[in-house]
Amino acid sequence: MSLHAEPLKVNYAYQQIADRIQEQILEGSLKPGEKLPGEMELAQMFGVTRSTVREGLRQLEQDGFVFRPSPRRLEVRLPAADQLSSRAGRAMALMKVTFRELWQVTMETEPLAAKLAVQRATEAEIAELQCIHDRLVAAKGDLDRTVQLDTQFHSAIAEYGKNRVLNLAREPIALLLFQGLTQIVQPVPQSYARQITAHGNILNAIRDRDADLASFWARKHIQDFWRGVCIAGLEDAPAIKNPKSLTT
Amino acid sequence: MSLHAEPLKVNYAYQQIADRIQEQILEGSLKPGEKLPGEMELAQMFGVTRSTVREGLRQLEQDGFVFRPSPRRLEVRLPAADQLSSRAGRAMALMKVTFRELWQVTMETEPLAAKLAVQRATEAEIAELQCIHDRLVAAKGDLDRTVQLDTQFHSAIAEYGKNRVLNLAREPIALLLFQGLTQIVQPVPQSYARQITAHGNILNAIRDRDADLASFWARKHIQDFWRGVCIAGLEDAPAIKNPKSLTT
DNA sequence: CATAGCCTGATTGTCGGACACTACGACTGT
DNA sequence: ACAGTCGTAGTGTCCGACAATCAGGCTATG
Missing domain, CATH: 1.10.10.10 (Winged helix-like DNA-binding domain superfamily/Winged helix DNA-binding domain)
Structure with missing residues (x-):
């Protein structure tokens, strides 16, 4: 029994x-x-x-x-999202998740975020997005700053979509993936320009309230990112070399 | 400065x-x-x-x-994934995330999971999936058991896709959403049959190694779920009534 | 009256020691 | 080889103490 x-x-x-x-x-x-x-x-x-x-x-x-x-x-205090993000990030780091795994998921989350942002972002928020983008253009050539602003741009879009579940799930993933840029941009220098135009396309689509277009460009942008990974031959490489770097 | x-x-x-x-x-x-x-x-x-x-x-x-x-x-010990899942679940519960938020994300994750499963699942795993499905058919009418097996079916698909990032992100979301079924199925009794056929379609597509079809049916399945939510008028209702129920 | 600087008391981080209880591993007998 | 017993080490909890330091009020100053 x-x-x-x-x-x-x-x-x-x-x-x-x-x-x-x-x-x-x-x-x-x-x-x-x-x-x-x-x-x-x-x-x-x-x-x-x-x-x-x-x-x-x-x-x-x-x-x-x-x-x-x-x-x-x-x-x-109520547990904030960023608490979990960092924890999840750490977990993924020490699982040694690969770029491929991160990319496959990001390929879905970012277009969704863009689509939601089209529906829900206020004019003020779109202006904020423009501001971030301007700073990215100005930072052309500065690797660290570019990575930081890239992450910020995507996070902002997700935030403006006002879906807390998406944000919770997306944050640590995007962080790890875009952080991985640090290992990518070097081999593919023209990425700077490509990234700027891609962000520009997404931004315009959001401003025009064209959900499908925004989603399309976001997808394209992430796809482009993948090309960079392939050129560097890092498809199945862990996105972070030593997990120790995430010491709370 | x-x-x-x-x-x-x-x-x-x-x-x-x-x-x-x-x-x-x-x-x-x-x-x-x-x-x-x-x-x-x-x-x-x-x-x-x-x-x-x-x-x-x-x-x-x-x-x-x-x-x-x-x-x-x-x-x-190394922190396990389920640790995070439960924590994330708790966080979402006490943020009072709505069905809409959960659904919007699930609408992307489940089709992706199905697509990956088509590519990566072994024959043995597909057999396992069949087994779960059979049990679901047998459980027709039993609400609690249906919810449990439904969750298990989707989890298994995600697992067989072998993308740890997707699994980490998806688990707590799916859990909350499908748990919400408890509030849905009552108003829409014919859900039992619809769910069984939907799962059958997904399973067949995976067995036939047809990624697009699997993805299509998964999407359809989640969409169907949404119809149930709409009929019950719970689109923007929190997916869990009292967060206290998640007491570690 | 508002602000800046000072002071003091309360509270924290850390310490050392103590005690009951329980589970782990060894010992015993068969 | 196995079951039962037992001693002991180690944990959970407690008590009391001390220096460092921060919060909030007090004072002085404009």
Whole structure:
């Protein structure tokens, strides 16, 4: 027969404390930005020692439920997206995911982001996009700055599409892929110009509110990126050489 | 001008300990499965107190770098994908992401997963898929079981596509969306039959190694899902009512 | 009145020591 | 070889303490 052997987890005190506080945050009785009592007071409230409270807090801190700008301030906070992004990025880095894997997914996410941006971006946001693009043009030749602005441009488009799920999923992937540019642009110098025109096309399509066109150019842009990877012969190379570089 | 004001983080002892150990894990000198020294020994090695080591370990534990099956065993481990999935899922739940957001992304991920599966799935894996599908057919009428098998079917396709990036990104999204089925199927009972035929179409296309067709049916399947959401009038409803249900 | 600088108390990071309880590994007997 | 027993090391939790340092209020100054 099937004996249901439940995991039977022992609840340690520090675990319970973390759970209780997290519960109250999720439930809403503790609102983000609010200041939490000090460790001693918490210890008194829960009837445990400061050490125990401490371990519980470490856990919440790591989960992003509390924020510690300075040792004295202890604020409630909801886990932000970038927390996950960096974690996911780290995970992918140490899985040694290849450019091919990143590219295959990006090939879908970026066109979608562009399409959504066409529908949802405000005029002000489009102006912001133009600004980023102008800076990219100005940075022509500067590798690091180009990579940074490229990433920013794509992130902005995704953000303006106002789909939080897409943003959550896309961020770490795009980061890794575009960061990989650092290994690409060198062998293919004319990329600078190609990238600028590609971004220009996407930007114009968004401004004209032409969803299909924006999606088309985004796709084309990522495809072009792939050509660069192929020329460099890095299709199945890990997108990051040593995972150590992501030290929180 | 742009003054680069870095956050200038003070390195506390427990932080340094966590960093040092993590470093050695990433670098490879500590291999997964290996047993770590006890807290007292570690304390001696790093020249700090056990309390300090403890806080550092809590952090690694939370990050998934060490695993504690029992209080006595302390193993090295690499963060697994499902760790992130659940975390991402929690985050999305408490952001109250809508069905629309989930659907828009799934509309891209599932067809891609199907396409990749066509290219990369082995015969054995296709047989496995068939098995899952058979069980779905048998479960007709049982809501919970249907949801579970539906999720499993899609997960399997994604897995057989062998793109780790896609899997990482897709998993929590699909989970939330298909879980949402629970709220949908009730209003639209004939979904059972439609879902079975849809899955059958996808399965056949994969077996015939027809990438475009597999992608087409996957898309159609997700589109069909959306119709159900619309009928229920849940387009912009949060996909999960209370985030509390995800208590690790 | 608003602002800048100073001061003090409270709180944190870290330390050392202590105790009950439990699981791991060795020992024993069959 | 196996099952049962047992000692011990190691963990979870507690207590108390100390220096460093930051928050918030106080003061002085314009």
